[in-house]
Amino acid sequence: MITRTRRLLALGLAGTAALAALTATTPATAATPGAAPARANCPQLSKDLPWYGDNRAKLQKMIDERGTCSGRHDGPRPVAAFDWDNTVVKNDITDGTLAWMLRNDKLLRPKSWRATNPWLTAAADRALTRACGHGPAGRPLPTSDRPACADEIMEIRSTAKTMGGAEAFAGTWNHRRTVPEYAWIPQLFAGLKPATLTAYAKQARAENLAAPLGTVQTVGTHKVAGYIRYYDQQKDLIRTLKAAGFDVYIVSASSEVVAEAWSGGVGVDAAHTLGIRSLVRGGKLTTGIAGCGDVKDGPGAVIPYIDGKRCWINQEIFKIKGAEAWRQQDPAHRIALGGGDATTDVTFVGDATGAHLVLNRNKDEVMCRGYDNADGRWVVNPMFIDPLPRKSGAYACSTTGYTNTDGTLGPVRRADGTVVADQQDLIHG
Template identity: 65%
Template sequence: MRHLLAWTLVAAAAPAAAPPSSAATVPPANCPRLTTPWYGDNRARIQRTIDERGRCGAPAGTPVAVFDWDNTVTKNDVTDATLDWALEHDKLLRPARWKDTSAWLTDDADRALTEACGDAVPVGAPLPTSTTVRCTDEILAIREQGRTMRGAAAFAGSWNHRRTVPQYAWVPQLFAGRTVAELSSYARSARAEALAAPVGSTRVLGTHTLPAYVRYYAQQRDLIGTLQRAGFDVHIVSAGSEPVTEVWSRGVGVDAAHTLAIRSVLDGRGRITTRNEGCGDVPASRGEAIPYIDGKRCWINQEIYGVRGAAAWRRQDPAHRPALAAGDADTDVTFVGDATGVHLVVNRNKDELMRRAYDDADGRWLVNPMFIEPLPRRPDPYPCSTRAYTAPDGSRGPVLREDGSVVADQKDRVH
């Protein structure tokens, strides 16, 4: 989720092209209109879907739009920003055993965390991460790379790689013992700092250099507001912590009821535990099913469309799928592909998502460079024909179309 800042700030997107002429009826002048610049003709194509599916068209029901959050609506990761703030302010509580924080944490990771963070404070007391460089380093290394500072695997075992990733699930688990209100307050403090920090700025925690800033993308804020005015039901679905994402989503007019992310199970005193709520036919667990790849589809089907049980993992009929869906990473590929009107992709050079986007099988995929600090063109093609797809067992293979044909390797064309 997090990426290093290695590029200079570049002007965001080229002005949008005018909508193509057609025999279609021109929407009334008072229909909600996008106002910010987009790459190429993306704005015109998004606007056409808004006009056709929204209140100015003839919708059969309420159209739905769903956005990933981190690096789709904002530049940089808000759950990471909150974890960074918590580490700077000693807000993580010492667990009785580090292995209790994740079902997949290895003995090597347990030993590294125990040695680095020590036992000077009682179990359940705040860890002094602001002054204990080794402890902060181990937590960040495991969060970012899934490895200890010495390079040992931090997670091992069996999990469905299209339903969860242990290091994503681990962040909410690190806040075990805190209340939702406390975590929300940390997110608000982190948000204030991140919005005040200059674009491109970094900070050092432990020995890690990390992004110090977060920004709402003006184009996505405008798009969400325009969709809402046009009668769309707009939701956020994120693989971050739900209390954190809710703090940020309010800034674009999306309330908590429309914000889906990792929901921690609370104990009898209302405190966060290392378990999270389940989806479909997967019950509450220690991270087996989170809003990640196919998990995002499951949460959308369950929470927005009311689909229950195993069916929530399956693609629904067009009337029970979003009209517009937006994402930036492979974790978004399933739900973005489910959209019936626009599959909007912010290009962060992620193999499976960009393969789907550039193949553009249904002619509805739109690729936009990141609006702040866009990446340069990827020099080598995306390995679509060999290893861009992640299977449930974690193996890599070719990306297939619905008819079973293999997609050819794709060049990076929008940057």
């Protein structure tokens, strides 16, 4: 059955604590042209938390138009959906949890490395076997004492290559529905009880929240981010949306169990947290992953990734089943606000009918669409902590900004088929 667990390295290694504490903002303007005057009883975004330019006013206008102050009281509640890693928090909870588990010998040895993921190569199998040694399946991997073992796992997770540079995954998959190295980490959690993984994720959460800004930790020989922070602006946005009557969801390419251990920190419960949903057998997580739409449960052919996030939102929030869940729906069955930071989020963020919020991490397709701003509703903001500087050169929107289903690159196109011109990076740290 499917766990719901109460429903079931781009690691931001940036800089020093001083730089990390910087916010990427300029003073916000008082209002967006054409915005209706705020009413006293309308939930308001905090004016003490800085946003770039007039972004706060744009979001407030959308909240007023779609929420309880709109005067519309019939019909379903408006929906807002957010990616998690580097959107609601700074840094990555999967990487934070994995690092903690590797340092504390909490991963269990699989019966076979090849069996963990159908795309794992023979070269990766050999590298993992050589680095991690042999032992009984189901026993803890000695990753704290064998840095080579931790290194192979971290390298495959972050680069999809072995420490020796060999490709770790090969074969055919839909590159807009899954990415093997993302699916592989929840598959490494196989054999654990969901409650056990929750406990590990919470311990990693406490450690990362307590660590000073800018902390770097060592896993094997990898230097990775050792801190995570909730963005105050996003916590306030979610609070305001909920107060204005929005139904707020998280949709993440992290393990759903791990995401649930974090989402309560912004007032989002497990029932409103969507992630990679591992299958459970005999009370333990397996390498199986829940399917979506017309894709059945299996080895991870679909996860909440690019078009997969649309499918999960359509299926779980709007109850649209089968192949139809992959298609963009009519405005009444789409989210009002979508928030993300990367191309993994571009489809569902683009589906939003009220505002498309993007934090700038220099990811091509989502930034091409954000700067093109075809419908006038894209809201681009630098990261709130340790923002990236201006990207060198333009985004190659007209040639290689779009990832095709076979993994090849092509031009980013608007809904009418016209090609988006290359875009300069205008909103940055």
